[in-house]
Amino acid sequence: MACWLYEALLLFAIGLLATLVFSVAVNMRSGIDPRRWLLQAFLAVVFGIYFAVFWPRGQTLPMKTWRIAVRDRHGRPLTQGRAVLRYVYCSIWVLPPLAALASRRFTLWELGAIFFGWVAFWAVLSRLQPQGQFWHDIWAGTRLVDAQAQPRSS
Structure with missing residues (x-):
């Protein structure tokens, strides 16, 4: 989850520039x-x-910092198609809170509680999976692995 927060900071900067x-x-x-x-x-x-x-290169900058790599279920680097599929499935982290935001029925504090509650709930659900993988990784046929234990891809 610390890598996820670092990724959010990087995406914030990318989002500012894109905006x-x-x-x-x-x-x-x-x-x-x-x-x-x-x-x-x-x-x-x-x-x-x-x-x-x-x-498909195996890591984003935050993933390199935390020594995490993403691979397909057979240990190979992702194809771009699988990376896009993983991105689509990763939207489950933010879609329910965004739906609450779109409803315009909640205060800012309530939206914060919904967001953090949903993220915590979704993260805890990974513990129900025998290998501890997130559900979006299971659906996309990917997995997070220790980058130091993986051979470098060219």
């Missing part, structure tokens, strides 16, 4: 601009590209 590029490109000057849904879709695509580039 600047998008805002300048479409002349978006306000967060209440009706095109904000296009911005959100653009950010989802940018983040997907980030992971589709780095996961």
Whole structure:
């Protein structure tokens, strides 16, 4: 989970830069601009590209720091298609809290509790899996492994 938080910080920086590029490109000057849904879709695509580039190489920068690698279930590096599939399945971490946000029925504090509660719940569910893998990895046919124990791919 510490790697996940580090990844969030890196994605925040990437998101800021991507938002600047998008805002300048479409002349978006306000967060209440009706095109904000296009911005959100653009950010989802940018983040997907980030992971589709780095996961087939085995690691993102935060994963290197924590010595974690992502492989397919046979121990091979991911294909870009499998990396995209993993990215889609990883959305389970944020979709329920985003649905709560979209409902506009919760205060900021309640949304924070929903988000952290869901993340904690989803993380604990990995303990129900015999190998301790996250469910999105099982569905995508991937697994997180110790990077030091894996041979380097070229």
